[in-house]
Amino acid sequence: MSTPTSTRTRSHWGWGFADRFPDGAARANLGKLLGARLGFEGLSVAEPVPLDAATIREPRIQPPSHSAALCSSALTERASHCYGKNYRDLIRAFSGRFENAPDIVARPTTEAQIAPLLDWASSEGVAVIPFGGGTSVCGGVEGDVGDRYRGVLSLDLTGLDRVLELDDCSRLARIQAGATVPQINRALGTHGLALRHYPQSYELATLGGYIATRSGGHYATLYTHIDELVAGTRMLTPSGVFETRCLPGSGAGPSPDRLVCGSEGILGVITEAWIRIQAKPIFRGQASVHFSSFSNAVEAVRAVAQSGLNPANCRLLDPREAALNMVAFDGSAVLILAFESASQPIEALLRQALAIATAYEGRCPDGPRLRTTRAGDPDEGASGGEGAAKSWRQAFLDAPYLLNVCVSLGVIADTFETAVTWKRFAAFHEGVIARVRAAMKEACGMGRISCRFTHVYPDGPAPYYTFLAPARRGAEIEQWMAIKSAAGKAVVDLGGTITHHHAVGRVHRPDYDRQRPELFARALSAARRAVDPAGIMNPGVLIDG
Ligand SMILES: Cc1cc2nc3c(=O)[nH]c(=O)nc-3n(C[C@H](O)[C@H](O)[C@H](O)COP(=O)(O)OP(=O)(O)OC[C@H]3O[C@@H](n4cnc5c(N)ncnc54)[C@H](O)[C@@H]3O)c2cc1C
Structure with a gap:
């Protein structure tokens, strides 16, 4: 089954497609709105440096002749494979x-083209970085490999984008690693x-990237990580x-x-996987519950979890997050609940969850909303919906594009995420907020931090924090580093994990x-030596090269 790829041009510096970057006047207006809402004064619009004026080192190595047709050292290719997001x-x-x-950037379109590249890289001392959608947010695809290597090859897997086999009887599909969810679902x-x-x-990330990073999807409970959907894997390593x-x-x-899931490219190149697939949901329902007290909302979510x-969805937005996402402006924390099923009405489940949540002084102003879709209806992605759920979903999809705007306006905008037990959560949350606020104050004079739960388990939530701070032009990286490292340190000191689903990469x-x-x-280093004796696979990620 072939999966046609998009012909839209990707931004050479930011998230997503170039045509979604607003013009200067629109960004200036957004700057006024954002500045007023965040209390950041004097935001001004800057323009990206065009690619032909950029600083980029000359290629240090030539591709091997046997694979030259797959390889490119063109500026646009090397720049677009330089960083994550x-x-x-x-x-x-x-x-x-x-x-x-x-x-060098290599773009194989068949699995057979990969092994000769790995053989060549092992014998020539060239580091190989598997590259899917390039949406890593933790430095997973950057060629920062030290000077032990003669050069860096970025191995772009997006040419391997096919669903190879469907086992309808077992609800399984064998899918190539470079396919995106929209391609797979078409x-x-x-x-x-x-x-x-x-x-x-999901617009741009790939199945191989999901598996390599143990990504977290839209399900807030049960099938939270891609791991739950992986039934078998195939990975090409330098040893076979x-x-x-x-x-x-x-x-x-x-x-x-489980060794392959989360391997972040250090053990080999995931080329395909057997994935558990599902019937498209028909019955859907959602409700949003507003709380005046965040701690009541947390208790309600614990009870639901x-x-x-x-x-399917159980996202708690703290008051700042609810306002940023245009869901509520009255200081309420908002819980978005959703159920989906391909086989049975979910109304009773939704009403039970609502009854649990509203018992903690929650209000459901719009009541539950139920929908039935038909087989031919377009895929609604994460959850579709109306009312607060619809605002949330739109903001969720637009947020990455807003990041591009923040960069141009001189606003530092980033996230960090974790998981922690319910028992620890209150003290953890207070400590993290205090330490990150202090870091923002010191580095930027001020800043805003908000929190939502992306996933919840019976034993604890996965809190996801967004921070925004005014940048000093030219000093943005030092300011970002100060905030980001304070956040990572706080999260681990206070009993959480450094990442629930964004992976480790180089940053964490x-x-x-x-x-x-x-x-x-x-033990992981020993496993790596067995499959990659020359240590060429994504050195510096997870463990030392
Ligand atoms: C706006 C935005 C929103 C995001 N939202 C989420 C989210 O909701 N949930 C979530 O989990 N993450 C999220 N992420 C992080 C990122 O999208 C995930 O880590 C994703 O799994 C990366 O997939 P990718 O194909 O882009 O991989 P890449 O970024 O290309 O690579 C990521 C890592 O995987 C390795 N890798 C990639 N493909 C392969 C392969 N075939 N074989 C071996 N190694 C490979 C790379 O070497 C690298 O170490 C978000 C990122 C952005 C920018």
Whole structure:
């Protein structure tokens, strides 16, 4: 099943497509609105440095002749594979600074084209960075590999974008790693099936990237991570093929798939996977519950998470987050609840969840909204909806484009996310907010931080924080570093994980190293030596190269 790719031009520096970047006048107006809402004075509009005026090093190596037709050292290719998409990546690219750019970008379209490239890189001492959608927010695709390597090859997997096989009987599909969810769902949609995994980056991120980073999708409970949907994997390593059996479950020792999930490109190139797919939902329902007290809202979410009802969406927005996302402006925290099912009405489940939530002094001004869709209706992505849920969904989809605008207006805007037990949450949250506010004050004079729960478990939430602070032009990276490192340190000091779903990459390494057991790092290094003796695969991510 072929999956046609988009022909729109990607921004050379920011998130997404170039045609979504507003012109200077529109950005100036947005700057006035944003400045008034955030209390940041004097925001001014800057323009991105055009690519032909950018600073980028000359390529240090030539591609091997056997693969020359797949490879390019063109400026546009190397610049667009230089960074992921966190604030530091965006501001560097916006300012025309393409540090650590890859020397070569290879775009294989078949799996057979990959092994010769890995052989060549192993013998020549060239670092290889698997590149999916390039939406990493933790430095996962940057060629910052140290000087042990002669050069860097960015291996773009988006040419491997097909659904190869459908096992309708077992509800499984064998899918190539470079496919995006829209591509996959166009191919599966004709069969009434879908991959129900919608991270906010789903327009551009790829299946291989999801697996390599253990991404978190739109399901707030149960199937939160891509891991739950992976039934088998195939990875090309410099030492050969690492392929697991496609199974519904297995107790045969430590799971080889679990080694692949979260490997972040350090063990090999994931080329395809067997993925659990689902019938497209028909019955949907949602409601939003407003709370005057954030701690009541947290207790309500805990009760819902522990009820066994397992809503598809259970996002709690604190008052700042609710205002930023145009969901509520009266200081309320808002819980967005949604259920979806392909087989049965969900009204009773939604009403039970609502009854639990409203018992904590929650109000549901609009009542529950129920919808039934038909098989031929367009895919609504994460949840569709009306009212507050609709505002939330639109803001959710537009937020990455707003980041581009923030960069141009001189606003530092980024996020960090974690998970922590319910028992620890209150003290954790207070401590994180205090420490990040102090860091913003010191680095930028002021700043705003807001929180939402992206996923919830019976034993704890996954809080996701957004910070916004006024930048000093030219000093943005130092300011961002000060805030980001204070956040990482606070999260791990106070008992959370350095990441719930954004992965470790290079940015989270210092705090990941404090969190993971030392013996585990040694075991992972040994596994890496077995599959990649020359240490060429994405050096510096997760463990030292
Ligand atoms: C606006 C925005 C919103 C986001 N929202 C979410 C969200 O809701 N949930 C979430 O989990 N994440 C989110 N992310 C983070 C990011 O989208 C995820 O980490 C995603 O899984 C990365 O996929 P990708 O294809 O873009 O991978 P890339 O960014 O290209 O790569 C990420 C890492 O995976 C490795 N890799 C990629 N493909 C392969 C492969 N085939 N084989 C081996 N290694 C590979 C890379 O080497 C790198 O280490 C968001 C990012 C942005 C910018």
